[in-house]
Amino acid sequence: MVRSKRLLSLIDILSKPEKFNARELAVKLGVSERTIFRDINTLREEGAQIEYSKDKGFILSSGWRLPPVMFTxxxxxxxxxxxxxxxxxxxxxxxxxxxxxxxxxxxxxxxxxxxxxxNSCLIIAPKDKAKVPIELDSLRSAIDQEIKVFLTYVDLNGNVTNRIIWPFAIAYYENVSLVIAWCEKRQDFRNFRTDRFLKIEYCKQKYPNSKLGLHQLWLQKIIQLESSDKN
Known part of the structure; x- marks a missing residue:
C-alpha cells in the first residue's frame, strides 16, 4: 500500500469508535508494528492529537479530522x-x-x-529564481499568538528604522510578501516588505487588540480611503 493511502487508512481506523493497539493496526494494514509507530509519529507531526492508552489503544482526538467533502x-x-x-x-x-x-x-x-x-490547462508560471522566499513560519506563529514584534527595517528611501509592530496578516505576491501591522512608531497601519527586514525579534508581550480586531479596523480604513478617493 502506498504510504499516503496507508496514512489516510490509519486515520479512518483511528476515527472509529473501537480502538486498536499497534499489533492490531499492523495486521489491518499489512505492515509491521514498527511501521505503525512511524506512521503515528508522522500524523502527530502533522498536528493529529493521537494518544495511547494500555486499556484502549490509540485514541484520535475528536474534531481533528475534517468530514469528507466531494469536489467536482x-x-x-x-x-x-x-x-x-x-x-x-x-x-x-x-x-x-x-x-x-x-x-x-x-x-x-x-x-x-x-x-x-x-493534464490540466491551469498552470503556475515559473518563479524568478533570483527571488528566494523568506522563511516566515516564526512570524506566522507570532501572529497566531498576537504578540508584538521588534523590527529593524529599511524603508523605500534606504533609511534604517526600528519599529515595534503588531502583525496581524501576511499578503503574498508573486515576487514579494508584505506583513500588515499596526506600527507603534507611526500610530497607524503600515505594510512592511519582508525582503527589507534586517532583524526581527519576537517580544513576549501580547498586543492589546486581537488580530481579528486589527484586521477589521484595517479593512474599515481601506473602505474609508476608497470612498474618499471616489469623492
Whole structure:
C-alpha cells in the first residue's frame, strides 16, 4: 500500500469508535508494528492529537479530522492550482504544507481524476529564481499568538528604522510578501516588505487588540480611503 493511502487508512481506523493497539493496526494494514509507530509519529507531526492508552489503544482526538467533502473536477483543478502557487511562491514551511495537502487529496482520487489534474490547462508560471522566499513560519506563529514584534527595517528611501509592530496578516505576491501591522512608531497601519527586514525579534508581550480586531479596523480604513478617493 502506498504510504499516503496507508496514512489516510490509519486515520479512518483511528476515527472509529473501537480502538486498536499497534499489533492490531499492523495486521489491518499489512505492515509491521514498527511501521505503525512511524506512521503515528508522522500524523502527530502533522498536528493529529493521537494518544495511547494500555486499556484502549490509540485514541484520535475528536474534531481533528475534517468530514469528507466531494469536489467536482473543476474544483479539484482550482485547488491544485492554488496549492501549486503556494508551493512556488511562498517559504519552505508553507510549501511543505501545500505538498502534504496535495498528497492527501491525490491519495483519495481515482486514476482518471489524477490524470485530469496532471493534464490540466491551469498552470503556475515559473518563479524568478533570483527571488528566494523568506522563511516566515516564526512570524506566522507570532501572529497566531498576537504578540508584538521588534523590527529593524529599511524603508523605500534606504533609511534604517526600528519599529515595534503588531502583525496581524501576511499578503503574498508573486515576487514579494508584505506583513500588515499596526506600527507603534507611526500610530497607524503600515505594510512592511519582508525582503527589507534586517532583524526581527519576537517580544513576549501580547498586543492589546486581537488580530481579528486589527484586521477589521484595517479593512474599515481601506473602505474609508476608497470612498474618499471616489469623492
Amino acid at each position: 473536477q473543476g474544483e479539484l483543478e482550482v485547488i491544485s492550482l492554488g496549492l501549486q502557487w503556494v508551493s512556488i511562491h511562498t517559504d519552505n514551511s508553507l510549501k511543505k504544507k501545500a505538498q502534504h495537502a496535495m498528497a492527501k487529496i491525490n491519495a483519495a482520487l481515482s486514476p482518471d481524476q489524477k490524470k485530469n489534474i496532471t
